[in-house]
Amino acid sequence: MKAPGTHFFCLTASVAARRIRASLMIKKSAQKIVVANWKMHGNLKQNQALLETYIRTLNNLPNTQVVVCAPYPYLAQLQSLLADTDIAWGAQNIARMERGAYTGEVSAEMLRDFGSTYVIIGHSERSTAYCESDENIAQKFMVAKKYGLTPILCVGETLIEREAGMQENVVTKQLDTIIRMYGAQVFAEAVISYEPIWAIGTGLAATPAQATEMHKFIHDKIAALDEAAADRLKILYGGSVNPQNAVQLMVVKNCDGGLIGRCSLNAQEFEQICAAAEQASQFER
Numbered sequence: 390m391k392a393p394g395t396h397f398f399c400l401t402a403s404v405a406a407r408r409i410r411a412s413l414m415i416k417k418s419a420q421k422i423v424v425a426n427w428k429m430h431g432n433l434k435q436n437q438a439l440l441e442t443y444i445r446t447l448n449n450l451p452n453t454q455v456v457v458c459a460p461y462p463y464l465a466q467l468q469s470l471l472a473d474t475d476i477a478w479g480a481q482n483i484a485r486m487e488r489g490a491y492t493g494e495v496s497a498e499m500l501r502d503f504g505s506t507y508v509i510i511g512h513s514e515r516s517t518a519y520c521e522s523d524e525n526i527a528q529k530f531m532v533a534k535k536y537g538l539t540p541i542l543c544v545g546e547t548l549i550e551r552e553a554g555m556q557e558n559v560v561t562k563q564l565d566t567i568i569r570m571y572g573a574q575v576f577a578e579a580v581i582s583y584e585p586i587w588a589i590g591t592g593l594a595a596t597p598a599q600a601t602e603m604h605k606f607i608h609d610k611i612a613a614l615d616e617a618a619a620d621r622l623k624i625l626y627g628g629s630v631n632p633q634n635a636v637q638l639m640v641v642k643n644c645d646g647g648l649i650g651r652c653s654l655n656a657q658e659f660e661q662i663c664a665a666a667e668q669a670s671q672f673e674r
Protein backbone atom coordinates (compact mmCIF):
# COMPACT_ATOMS: atom_id res chain seq x y z
CA MET A 390 0.00 0.00 0.00
CA LYS A 391 1.29 3.48 -0.84
CA ALA A 392 1.88 5.97 2.01
CA PRO A 393 -0.67 8.81 1.75
CA GLY A 394 2.02 11.33 0.81
CA THR A 395 3.33 9.04 -1.92
CA HIS A 396 -0.06 8.84 -3.53
CA PHE A 397 -0.34 12.63 -3.61
CA PHE A 398 3.17 12.91 -5.02
CA CYS A 399 2.42 10.37 -7.77
CA LEU A 400 -0.77 12.18 -8.62
CA THR A 401 0.95 15.54 -8.81
CA ALA A 402 3.83 14.10 -10.80
CA SER A 403 1.49 12.39 -13.21
CA VAL A 404 -0.56 15.57 -13.70
CA ALA A 405 2.69 17.49 -14.31
CA ALA A 406 3.84 14.81 -16.77
CA ARG A 407 0.53 15.02 -18.59
CA ARG A 408 0.83 18.81 -18.84
CA ILE A 409 4.34 18.58 -20.22
CA ARG A 410 3.19 15.94 -22.70
CA ALA A 411 0.24 18.14 -23.68
CA SER A 412 2.55 21.05 -24.44
CA LEU A 413 4.93 18.79 -26.35
CA MET A 414 1.98 17.40 -28.26
CA ILE A 415 1.25 20.80 -29.68
CA LYS A 416 4.79 21.25 -30.96
CA LYS A 417 5.29 17.72 -32.22
CA SER A 418 2.97 17.54 -35.16
CA ALA A 419 3.00 13.74 -35.50
CA GLN A 420 1.55 13.21 -32.01
CA LYS A 421 -1.85 11.48 -32.24
CA ILE A 422 -5.01 11.65 -30.13
CA VAL A 423 -7.38 8.69 -29.91
CA VAL A 424 -10.72 9.40 -28.24
CA ALA A 425 -13.01 6.66 -26.93
CA ASN A 426 -16.59 7.88 -27.25
CA TRP A 427 -18.51 5.44 -25.09
CA LYS A 428 -21.85 7.10 -26.01
CA MET A 429 -24.67 5.85 -23.71
CA HIS A 430 -23.02 2.54 -22.86
CA GLY A 431 -21.54 1.00 -19.75
CA ASN A 432 -22.16 0.55 -16.06
CA LEU A 433 -19.85 0.71 -13.04
CA LYS A 434 -18.78 -2.91 -13.30
CA GLN A 435 -18.22 -3.00 -17.07
CA ASN A 436 -16.43 0.36 -17.02
CA GLN A 437 -14.07 -0.82 -14.32
CA ALA A 438 -13.10 -3.91 -16.33
CA LEU A 439 -12.68 -1.87 -19.52
CA LEU A 440 -10.63 0.84 -17.81
CA GLU A 441 -8.38 -1.68 -16.12
CA THR A 442 -7.57 -3.16 -19.53
CA TYR A 443 -7.05 0.32 -21.03
CA ILE A 444 -4.62 1.10 -18.19
CA ARG A 445 -2.74 -2.15 -18.65
CA THR A 446 -2.34 -1.76 -22.40
CA LEU A 447 -2.60 1.95 -23.22
CA ASN A 448 -0.98 3.87 -20.38
CA ASN A 449 2.09 5.87 -21.41
CA LEU A 450 1.96 5.37 -25.16
CA PRO A 451 4.89 7.44 -26.41
CA ASN A 452 3.12 9.20 -29.30
CA THR A 453 -0.57 8.90 -28.61
CA GLN A 454 -2.78 10.70 -26.12
CA VAL A 455 -5.68 8.39 -25.22
CA VAL A 456 -8.88 10.14 -24.07
CA VAL A 457 -12.04 8.53 -22.67
CA CYS A 458 -15.35 10.41 -23.04
CA ALA A 459 -17.99 8.78 -20.85
CA PRO A 460 -21.55 9.54 -19.69
CA TYR A 461 -21.60 12.13 -16.86
CA PRO A 462 -22.35 9.77 -13.94
CA TYR A 463 -19.12 7.91 -14.57
CA LEU A 464 -16.76 10.90 -14.48
CA ALA A 465 -15.98 10.26 -10.80
CA GLN A 466 -15.11 6.67 -11.66
CA LEU A 467 -12.83 7.81 -14.48
CA GLN A 468 -11.17 10.30 -12.15
CA SER A 469 -10.48 7.72 -9.46
CA LEU A 470 -9.18 5.05 -11.86
CA LEU A 471 -7.29 7.24 -14.33
CA ALA A 472 -5.84 10.00 -12.13
CA ASP A 473 -2.53 8.19 -11.75
CA THR A 474 -2.24 7.39 -15.44
CA ASP A 475 -1.47 9.20 -18.64
CA ILE A 476 -4.96 8.58 -20.03
CA ALA A 477 -7.13 11.72 -20.10
CA TRP A 478 -10.92 11.83 -19.77
CA GLY A 479 -13.96 14.00 -20.30
CA ALA A 480 -17.62 14.10 -21.29
CA GLN A 481 -19.72 13.97 -24.44
CA ASN A 482 -21.53 17.31 -24.09
CA ILE A 483 -21.77 20.44 -21.92
CA ALA A 484 -24.20 23.25 -21.30
CA ARG A 485 -23.62 26.41 -23.33
CA MET A 486 -24.32 28.53 -20.24
CA GLU A 487 -21.90 28.80 -17.34
CA ARG A 488 -24.41 28.26 -14.50
CA GLY A 489 -27.98 29.02 -13.48
CA ALA A 490 -31.51 27.70 -13.69
CA TYR A 491 -31.01 25.18 -16.49
CA THR A 492 -32.55 21.96 -15.23
CA GLY A 493 -30.78 18.85 -16.43
CA GLU A 494 -27.73 20.65 -17.81
CA VAL A 495 -24.11 20.07 -16.76
CA SER A 496 -21.60 22.92 -16.86
CA ALA A 497 -17.97 23.08 -17.96
CA GLU A 498 -16.96 23.96 -14.41
CA MET A 499 -18.63 20.77 -13.12
CA LEU A 500 -16.65 18.69 -15.62
CA ARG A 501 -13.48 20.34 -14.32
CA ASP A 502 -14.45 19.35 -10.77
CA PHE A 503 -14.02 15.73 -11.85
CA GLY A 504 -10.65 16.30 -13.53
CA SER A 505 -11.98 16.28 -17.11
CA THR A 506 -9.74 17.89 -19.70
CA TYR A 507 -11.69 17.15 -22.90
CA VAL A 508 -15.30 17.44 -24.02
CA ILE A 509 -17.04 16.40 -27.25
CA ILE A 510 -19.08 19.25 -28.75
CA GLY A 511 -21.74 19.07 -31.48
CA HIS A 512 -21.70 15.31 -32.09
CA SER A 513 -24.29 14.64 -34.79
CA GLU A 514 -26.11 12.12 -32.58
CA ARG A 515 -26.88 15.07 -30.27
CA SER A 516 -27.21 17.95 -32.67
CA THR A 517 -29.72 16.04 -34.81
CA ALA A 518 -31.79 14.58 -31.96
CA TYR A 519 -31.88 17.78 -29.91
CA CYS A 520 -31.94 20.30 -32.78
CA GLU A 521 -28.76 22.06 -31.65
CA SER A 522 -28.02 25.10 -33.80
CA ASP A 523 -24.51 25.97 -35.02
CA GLU A 524 -24.71 29.03 -32.70
CA ASN A 525 -25.41 26.84 -29.64
CA ILE A 526 -22.53 24.56 -30.59
CA ALA A 527 -20.25 27.61 -30.97
CA GLN A 528 -21.22 28.79 -27.46
CA LYS A 529 -20.43 25.35 -26.02
CA PHE A 530 -17.07 25.39 -27.80
CA MET A 531 -16.17 28.73 -26.19
CA VAL A 532 -17.41 27.88 -22.71
CA ALA A 533 -15.28 24.71 -22.82
CA LYS A 534 -12.22 26.77 -23.71
CA LYS A 535 -12.97 29.34 -21.03
CA TYR A 536 -12.86 26.59 -18.39
CA GLY A 537 -9.68 24.98 -19.70
CA LEU A 538 -11.32 22.01 -21.41
CA THR A 539 -10.13 20.99 -24.88
CA PRO A 540 -13.22 21.00 -27.11
CA ILE A 541 -13.52 18.17 -29.64
CA LEU A 542 -15.78 19.81 -32.21
CA CYS A 543 -17.57 17.36 -34.53
CA VAL A 544 -18.28 18.45 -38.10
CA GLY A 545 -19.45 16.52 -41.15
CA GLU A 546 -22.12 15.98 -43.75
CA THR A 547 -25.10 13.64 -44.18
CA LEU A 548 -25.28 11.07 -46.97
CA ILE A 549 -27.67 13.24 -48.98
CA GLU A 550 -25.27 16.18 -48.68
CA ARG A 551 -22.31 13.99 -49.72
CA GLU A 552 -24.23 12.65 -52.72
CA ALA A 553 -25.00 16.22 -53.72
CA GLY A 554 -21.28 17.10 -53.44
CA MET A 555 -22.01 19.57 -50.65
CA GLN A 556 -19.62 18.26 -47.97
CA GLU A 557 -17.32 21.29 -48.11
CA ASN A 558 -20.24 23.74 -47.95
CA VAL A 559 -21.66 21.93 -44.92
CA VAL A 560 -18.37 21.93 -43.01
CA THR A 561 -17.75 25.56 -44.02
CA LYS A 562 -21.06 26.59 -42.50
CA GLN A 563 -20.31 24.68 -39.26
CA LEU A 564 -16.86 26.27 -38.90
CA ASP A 565 -17.89 29.73 -40.06
CA THR A 566 -20.35 30.13 -37.20
CA ILE A 567 -17.51 29.79 -34.68
CA ILE A 568 -15.17 31.97 -36.76
CA ARG A 569 -17.80 34.69 -37.13
CA MET A 570 -18.64 34.67 -33.41
CA TYR A 571 -15.15 34.27 -31.91
CA GLY A 572 -12.45 34.40 -34.63
CA ALA A 573 -10.25 31.67 -36.14
CA GLN A 574 -7.64 31.94 -33.37
CA VAL A 575 -9.93 29.94 -31.04
CA PHE A 576 -8.99 26.81 -32.99
CA ALA A 577 -5.49 26.85 -31.49
CA GLU A 578 -5.32 24.13 -28.82
CA ALA A 579 -8.67 22.74 -29.99
CA VAL A 580 -9.64 19.52 -31.74
CA ILE A 581 -11.93 19.18 -34.74
CA SER A 582 -13.22 15.73 -35.59
CA TYR A 583 -14.29 15.24 -39.19
CA GLU A 584 -17.20 12.85 -38.89
CA PRO A 585 -19.20 12.11 -42.03
CA ILE A 586 -22.61 11.31 -40.52
CA TRP A 587 -23.11 8.47 -43.01
CA ALA A 588 -20.02 6.76 -41.58
CA ILE A 589 -20.95 6.92 -37.88
CA GLY A 590 -22.02 3.52 -36.56
CA THR A 591 -22.67 2.18 -40.05
CA GLY A 592 -19.54 0.09 -40.59
CA LEU A 593 -18.90 2.16 -43.73
CA ALA A 594 -15.91 4.43 -43.05
CA ALA A 595 -14.80 7.22 -45.37
CA THR A 596 -12.11 6.13 -47.79
CA PRO A 597 -8.60 7.49 -47.15
CA ALA A 598 -9.08 9.62 -50.30
CA GLN A 599 -12.30 11.15 -48.95
CA ALA A 600 -10.70 11.76 -45.55
CA THR A 601 -7.59 13.31 -47.16
CA GLU A 602 -9.74 15.75 -49.10
CA MET A 603 -11.76 16.86 -46.07
CA HIS A 604 -8.85 17.03 -43.63
CA LYS A 605 -6.94 19.21 -46.10
CA PHE A 606 -10.02 21.36 -46.60
CA ILE A 607 -10.44 21.92 -42.83
CA HIS A 608 -6.74 22.56 -42.26
CA ASP A 609 -6.46 24.98 -45.19
CA LYS A 610 -9.60 26.85 -44.21
CA ILE A 611 -8.27 27.61 -40.73
CA ALA A 612 -4.72 28.21 -42.02
CA ALA A 613 -5.97 30.82 -44.52
CA LEU A 614 -7.30 32.84 -41.58
CA ASP A 615 -4.75 32.04 -38.90
CA GLU A 616 -1.75 29.90 -39.73
CA ALA A 617 -0.52 29.65 -36.15
CA ALA A 618 -3.93 28.42 -34.98
CA ALA A 619 -4.02 25.80 -37.78
CA ASP A 620 -0.60 24.54 -36.65
CA ARG A 621 -1.87 24.05 -33.13
CA LEU A 622 -5.20 22.55 -34.14
CA LYS A 623 -5.63 18.77 -34.12
CA ILE A 624 -7.93 17.23 -36.73
CA LEU A 625 -9.30 13.74 -36.04
CA TYR A 626 -11.32 11.37 -38.19
CA GLY A 627 -14.44 9.66 -36.76
CA GLY A 628 -16.89 7.16 -38.25
CA SER A 629 -16.55 3.36 -38.28
CA VAL A 630 -12.83 3.30 -37.48
CA ASN A 631 -11.83 -0.29 -36.74
CA PRO A 632 -8.57 -2.23 -36.36
CA GLN A 633 -8.55 -3.02 -40.10
CA ASN A 634 -8.87 0.54 -41.44
CA ALA A 635 -7.24 2.53 -38.61
CA VAL A 636 -3.69 2.80 -39.99
CA GLN A 637 -4.89 3.81 -43.46
CA LEU A 638 -7.08 6.55 -42.01
CA MET A 639 -4.56 7.83 -39.50
CA VAL A 640 -1.71 8.22 -41.97
CA VAL A 641 -3.89 10.56 -44.00
CA LYS A 642 -2.20 13.95 -44.28
CA ASN A 643 -3.49 16.37 -41.63
CA CYS A 644 -5.07 13.52 -39.66
CA ASP A 645 -4.05 13.63 -36.01
CA GLY A 646 -5.95 10.59 -34.76
CA GLY A 647 -9.48 9.27 -34.36
CA LEU A 648 -12.76 9.46 -32.49
CA ILE A 649 -13.82 5.90 -31.86
CA GLY A 650 -17.35 4.81 -30.95
CA ARG A 651 -18.23 1.11 -31.18
CA CYS A 652 -14.68 -0.25 -31.17
CA SER A 653 -13.79 1.68 -28.00
CA LEU A 654 -16.12 -0.62 -26.05
CA ASN A 655 -14.01 -3.62 -27.00
CA ALA A 656 -10.68 -3.32 -25.17
CA GLN A 657 -8.81 -5.45 -27.68
CA GLU A 658 -10.08 -3.58 -30.74
CA PHE A 659 -9.44 -0.24 -29.08
CA GLU A 660 -5.91 -1.30 -28.21
CA GLN A 661 -5.32 -2.25 -31.86
CA ILE A 662 -6.60 1.16 -33.00
CA CYS A 663 -4.27 2.93 -30.56
CA ALA A 664 -1.42 0.77 -31.83
CA ALA A 665 -2.33 1.91 -35.35
CA ALA A 666 -2.15 5.54 -34.15
CA GLU A 667 1.30 4.86 -32.71
CA GLN A 668 2.36 3.39 -36.04
CA ALA A 669 0.89 6.32 -37.98
CA SER A 670 2.68 8.79 -35.70
CA GLN A 671 5.94 7.72 -37.33
CA PHE A 672 4.84 9.40 -40.55
CA GLU A 673 4.99 13.14 -41.21
CA ARG A 674 1.75 14.95 -40.54
Ligand code: PGA
Nearest residue numbers: 589590627628629650651
Ligand atom coordinates in the same frame (compact mmCIF):
# COMPACT_ATOMS: atom_id res chain seq x y z
P1 PGA B 1 -18.42 4.74 -34.53
O1 PGA B 1 -18.75 6.13 -33.81
O2 PGA B 1 -16.94 4.51 -34.36
O3 PGA B 1 -19.26 3.73 -33.78
O4 PGA B 1 -18.80 4.89 -35.96
C1 PGA B 1 -17.98 7.25 -34.14
C2 PGA B 1 -18.46 8.48 -33.44
O5 PGA B 1 -18.98 8.47 -32.32
O6 PGA B 1 -18.27 9.54 -33.98
